[in-house]
Amino acid sequence: MPMPHLTRMPSFKAFFAILLCVAPVATIAVAMPPNPENVTAVDKPGDAGATVLLRWTVPADAGATNARVEQRVTRDGASVAEEWTLVEVVAADAGSGDGFAITDLPPDSASSGSSLPIAFRVALIGSDGEISPFVESSPVVARRNWFMTSRLNLLIVLSIVCGAVVLWILLARAGRSVKIRRIAALEAIDEAVGRATEMGRSVLFVPGIQDMNDIQTVAGVTVLGHVAKTAAEYDAVLEVPTSRSLVMTAARETVQAAHFAAGRPETYDAGRINYITDEQFGYVAYVTGKMVREKPAACFYMGAFYAESLLFAENGNSIGAIQIAGTAEPSQLPFFVAACDYTLIGEEFFAASAYLSGERDQLGSIKGQDLGKFLTGAAIIIGSLLATAASLAPSGSFASASAAYQAFFGG
Amino acid sequence: MLRRTIPIIILSATGTMLVVAYFSPFTLSWGETVLDWFNILAAVAFVLGAGNLLAVNLEKVSSRKAGWAYAAITLLSFAAMFIFGIFKVGAVPNPSAPDVHLAGAYEGLPSAFGWMYEYVLSPLTATMFAMLAFYVASAAFRAFRAKNVEAILLLGTAFIILLGRTAAATLLTGWIPVDSAFAVLRLDNVTTAVTEHVSTAGMRAITIGIALGVAATSLRLLLGIDRSYLSKG
Numbered sequence: 001m002p003m004p005h006l007t008r009m010p011s012f013k014a015f016f017a018i019l020l021c022v023a024p025v026a027t028i029a030v031a032m033p034p035n036p037e038n039v040t041a042v043d044k045p046g047d048a049g050a051t052v053l054l055r056w057t058v059p060a061d062a063g064a065t066n067a068r069v070e071q072r073v074t075r076d077g078a079s080v081a082e083e084w085t086l087v088e089v090v091a092a093d094a095g096s097g098d099g100f101a102i103t104d105l106p107p108d109s110a111s112s113g114s115s116l117p118i119a120f121r122v123a124l125i126g127s128d129g130e131i132s133p134f135v136e137s138s139p140v141v142a143r144r145n146w147f148m149t150s151r152l153n154l155l156i157v158l159s160i161v162c163g164a165v166v167l168w169i170l171l172a173r174a175g176r177s178v179k180i181r182r183i184a185a186l187e188a189i190d191e192a193v194g195r196a197t198e199m200g201r202s203v204l205f206v207p208g209i210q211d212m213n214d215i216q217t218v219a220g221v222t223v224l225g226h227v228a229k230t231a232a233e234y235d236a237v238l239e240v241p242t243s244r245s246l247v248m249t250a251a252r253e254t255v256q257a258a259h260f261a262a263g264r265p266e267t268y269d270a271g272r273i274n275y276i277t278d279e280q281f282g283y284v285a286y287v288t289g290k291m292v293r294e295k296p297a298a299c300f301y302m303g304a305f306y307a308e309s310l311l312f313a314e315n316g317n318s319i320g321a322i323q324i325a326g327t328a329e330p331s332q333l334p335f336f337v338a339a340c341d342y343t344l345i346g347e348e349f350f351a352a353s354a355y356l357s358g359e360r361d362q363l364g365s366i367k368g369q370d371l372g373k374f375l376t377g378a379a380i381i382i383g384s385l386l387a388t389a390a391s392l393a394p395s396g397s398f399a400s401a402s403a404a405y406q407a408f409f410g411g
Numbered sequence: 412m413l414r415r416t417i418p419i420i421i422l423s424a425t426g427t428m429l430v431v432a433y434f435s436p437f438t439l440s441w442g443e444t445v446l447d448w449f450n451i452l453a454a455v456a457f458v459l460g461a462g463n464l465l466a467v468n469l470e471k472v473s474s475r476k477a478g479w480a481y482a483a484i485t486l487l488s489f490a491a492m493f494i495f496g497i498f499k500v501g502a503v504p505n506p507s508a509p510d511v512h513l514a515g516a517y518e519g520l521p522s523a524f525g526w527m528y529e530y531v532l533s534p535l536t537a538t539m540f541a542m543l544a545f546y547v548a549s550a551a552f553r554a555f556r557a558k559n560v561e562a563i564l565l566l567g568t569a570f571i572i573l574l575g576r577t578a579a580a581t582l583l584t585g586w587i588p589v590d591s592a593f594a595v596l597r598l599d600n601v602t603t604a605v606t607e608h609v610s611t612a613g614m615r616a617i618t619i620g621i622a623l624g625v626a627a628t629s630l631r632l633l634l635g636i637d638r639s640y641l642s643k644g
Binding site: 047048049144145146147148151154155158161162165166169211213215218219221222225226244245246248249250253254257271274275276277279280281282284285293307310311313314317328330333335337338339345346347349350351353354357359361362365366368369372373376 | 433434435436437439446449452453456457458459460461463464467477478532535536539540542543546547549550551553554614617618619620621623624625626627628629630631632634636637639640641
């Protein structure tokens, strides 16, 4: 007996017809996620006007895995841009809490002083890729604020450090005793220049390879003033090759002032302070060549140095010069320490000008700097203790205190 | 008086403006404007620098001082690069204006300026930089002489780091299992521990000191307490 074909059976036809009617509805109900709710866009307060916070909520049991965020610039309620542009596809719950921070704003809305509103829209995406209808936010303007709140911690720390410096300057002016430890490298300046004078050789001063907008160059030029004054008093020849034109101009002013201060303006020779080249290794070639040919008896390296630090210092060492270096480049300090007779390490370099001046105001500022160092040390110890306590009791109050402490200092 | 007072006023005003601009986005453009002023000043000073370079070398050549031939080479090179750059010798035509010779880019091959940069300056620069390796060796040889306790510590640390950074680390201590309790004794692990913990701690201490020094120095300059960089005239 032959088997009847399934589709010819009346009951199966009825079932198939019902299935055809229900299937599309069932598919939509299962795959398409619901619309996101409460879509709001707000300007991030206390920033440079380059961030908007977009918030939305995902309905319960929505089954959405991602959310598609789009934006366009509007003006007077109408769209400026033709098309919505994709910002990002993010996790569905990215709009909860503080919201999703959008920093990739349209260029004409994030430009300086712009007041163009930006509209955003969000759609939820299901696990099978089906996307819900978009829900649009009301337009928002990303405004620049007067104060960047993310830098409040730095402002507080800076105020404390600067306050300590100013306090000690005022105390020094009021007659408070200011005792600064002896810095061997600075005490050796007179010895080095004196040695060059006795040997009848020149003194070489290298003010680094950066321009006058680098604080290290400024610090180097202030030390140059003292070296030039000593050289003028001893009648020693001071050579200052520079790698920046502006440094040459500043160095000439400083050396001239030093000769005036030494009471010997007639010995000032601008021709000994020259511009060589901005090119790093071209400058190195000139200075090291000069060292080998003229064999200066004393070499000073004060400023910002990079790969050339060891080239200078080793050449100076090979000609038997007494060498004094000072820089705030941590990576170059080991080279100077290895090859020079004396090295001003970091803060000593910046303290040099105040130390050499001997003025109460300036010495007071070094004491203020020391107070800042003490406070920094105390902050590190407190942070270490809190972090240790937090690791021992991860859910206690120490943990939250440690987290807040790290958040304040940007950790 | 004016030569000292006016520069201090300018320095204090611009310095304060830059500090404010760091904390206030609204004044960010002020800081950028101040930096533009600096660039203009530096450009003007560059003319002074170039003039000084020419004057010094011309004087050397004309008076036949020792090494005057080097001064002549400097002058020739200066003139050649100046002409190659200004007249864009051999520059690639600009696609938007192929008939206008001066619209092309002066740098990059096959322009004469680019050729000189690529095949003359760059090899010379690389040669100078390569010499650093020999200077490091000679400086290390001197620094690592075990003359006192500190130098012995330095030598020992350097020895471990040198071994740890080479194949010797694997040859000497590679047999210690990575997951054993003695894995910390592997030279590569010791090297990592020294550089990441001991060295970093020291560097951070120096960096904190530098930051405080920068703040104090800047404050002295802004308040006009430190005037040693100014002329007495």
